[in-house]
Amino acid sequence: MTDNLSYYYYNIGLKNARIKDITHAIDALSIAVVLKEDNIPAWNLLGLCYYRLGKLPTAEYCWMTSLYISNGINANDTANANSVNNANNANSADIANNADNDSSAMPNNIASDYLRCVREDIKFIEDRITGVKTLIAEKKYKKALRVMEKEFSRNLRQKNDKFTLNNFNDFKIDKNVMLLNYIGLLYMLNKKRRKALRAWEKAISLDTSNPDTLKYILHAFNAYK
Structure with missing residues (x-):
């Protein structure tokens, strides 16, 4: 049963x-x-x-x-x-x-x-996100955003040429809801609302019911009423 x-x-x-x-x-x-x-x-x-x-x-x-x-x-x-x-x-x-x-x-x-790939990805992200979190804690939002754009937007594309899940090419690391949400928040903290919404629109296209993304989108619209 x-x-x-x-x-x-x-x-x-x-x-x-x-x-x-x-x-x-x-x-x-x-x-x-x-x-x-x-x-x-x-x-x-x-x-x-x-x-x-x-x-x-x-x-x-x-x-x-x-x-x-x-x-x-x-x-x-x-x-x-x-x-x-x-x-x-x-x-x-x-x-x-x-x-x-x-x-x-x-x-x-x-x-x-999958395990071989995800362990590479965990190390790749953790090595970079730690520095970003430190900058955010210090309220250095512009620098944190620059680091995210430099380390992830560029390097993630390079990384995907080498590391993808076998037989599951749609699960690339640059299609990562957590990172898209994170980048969107940094755009908002830097008063770049349109870019934030674009990041969250991409995130919601990957997971249509993601509660964090929906909350961020709603907040972005309410903040400009």
């Missing part, structure tokens, strides 16, 4: 991910992995969703859990998961394509590829 419910919520999460409603996809996928802890496709898709939001340590945790479980997963569970995916996930695109590829690739768990 709980296994069927887990796959039901997995498919809801997959459907939401297809339409770029990542926030609600995460809600459904979180239920899926609680109901069936060894639902590897759900863990992997959950990691991809957190990756899109820019929550890289959480994505790393999901993929580490997936790999740990896959070492001892029951073959019947894998067969059941594949049959549900094949029946419900035809004509998937972007995030959905990668989830389907993952489930069909068992027992070769693609989470190992």
Whole structure:
């Protein structure tokens, strides 16, 4: 019973991910992995969703859990998961394509590829964002914005030429909701409202229900009433 419910919520999460409603996809996928802890496709898709939001340590945790479980997963569970995916996930695109590829690739768990990439990304971002946070704490907003534009806007494009998630090229680091929200806030602090709104419009196109982005957009409009 709980296994069927887990796959039901997995498919809801997959459907939401297809339409770029990542926030609600995460809600459904979180239920899926609680109901069936060894639902590897759900863990992997959950990691991809957190990756899109820019929550890289959480994505790393999901993929580490997936790999740990896959070492001892029951073959019947894998067969059941594949049959549900094949029946419900035809004509998937972007995030959905990668989830389907993952489930069909068992027992070769693609989470190992994701982990290699996300660990590079975590180091890349943390090394740079720490300095930006220090500047913000010191209220040096202009300098913080210059650092963000220099270190991320330029270097992220260069980085993407080398580091992308295998078979999931739409999940590039410059399509990162957290960074877009962060840059938008810095634009607002520097009184560059139009640029802030453009950053948040891009973020909301990646996750249509993101509560932080929606809050920032609403604040930007209310501030100029």
